[in-house]
Amino acid sequence: MEDQWLADYEAAKQTAADTLQLIQERNLKYPEGGPEASRITATCRRKLGTLGGLLDGLRTSLEGPQLEGLTEAERNRRRDLLSELRSRRESMLAGLRREAPAAARGVLLGGATTGGSSGALGGSRGETDTTAELGNRGLLMLQSQVMQQQDDALEQLERSVHSTKHIALQIxxxxxxHNRLLDDxxxxxxxxxxRLAAAQRRLKLVMRRSSGCKASLLLFLVALVLVVVLVIGFKLAIHL
Known part of the structure; x- marks a missing residue:
């Protein structure tokens, strides 16, 4: 049966990916703002609100009794998945704040935000040799590449966990x-x-009966010898 928690997580991750795509579209197509940029911003805020509700539900169900069969390692892995997705949501919320270009660049670089959350580029702060040569559009593309790399790493980890799970199930x-074979x-x-005990009982019974037969046969032979002796003695007495 499909793991409902993982299915809900995939839905939340897809919501985050859709929102990120909208933010990048807004920043690339409408860098100066405007009505269309405002419409996209409102849509993104609604999606991020929905994402927040999904993450809260996933966290509650993860700590609830319905998933008590999970191993501690799997539970920790899922906590890490939620933490990563929540950080991504906070980064996108920061990216929606259309402030001055310098402030917006600080958000993209992972600088301090109003909420104090980590930046989009893995929590790094300040310029680097790589980002110094990039404009805001280049930073957005770099952000997308880094997040895609994180997604790929998480998917590879998930495949490894599933493979380990299948091996454990086979074991x-x-x-x-083997337990059934031992029971048989x-x-x-x-x-x-x-059956051996029954055979031993029957053998003892046969031996007892055999002993009785031998005694009877011996008595019969003794009686027969006596009769023969008497007959011979009687015949000799007649002849004399």
Missing amino acids: NEEADL LDEDVEGTSS
Whole structure:
């Protein structure tokens, strides 16, 4: 059965990707603002509000009893996924603040924001040799590349976890099979022991009966010898 938590997480991640695309479209097409830029900004704010609700729901369900079967390692992995997505949401909220170009560049570089959140470029602060040569549009493209690299790394981690999960399930199935074989072996041993005990009882009975028959045969032979002796003695007595 599909993991509903992971399905909800994928929906939240898709919402974040759609919002980021809208922000980049607004910044690239309408750098000076205007009605269309305001419309896109309002749409992005609504999406980020929805994303915040999804993240809160995911966090609540992750700590709730419905996922109590998760291992601690898997639970921590999912907490990291939520933390990464929440940081991305905060970065996009910062990117929506259409301030002066210098301030906007500071947001893109990961400088201090009103909410004190990490920047879009992995939380780095200040100019670097790479960003110093880029304009705001170049910074947006670099931001997109960094976030895509993060997505790829998370997807690779997720595939590794799923592969480990499948291996664990196969090991569990093998262990169950071996347990069933051991149970069958125990039943066979118990059956063999029962049959052996019955055979021993029958053997003892036969031996007892055989002992009785030998005594009767011996008495019969003794009686027969006595009869023969008497007959011979009687015949000799007649002849004499």
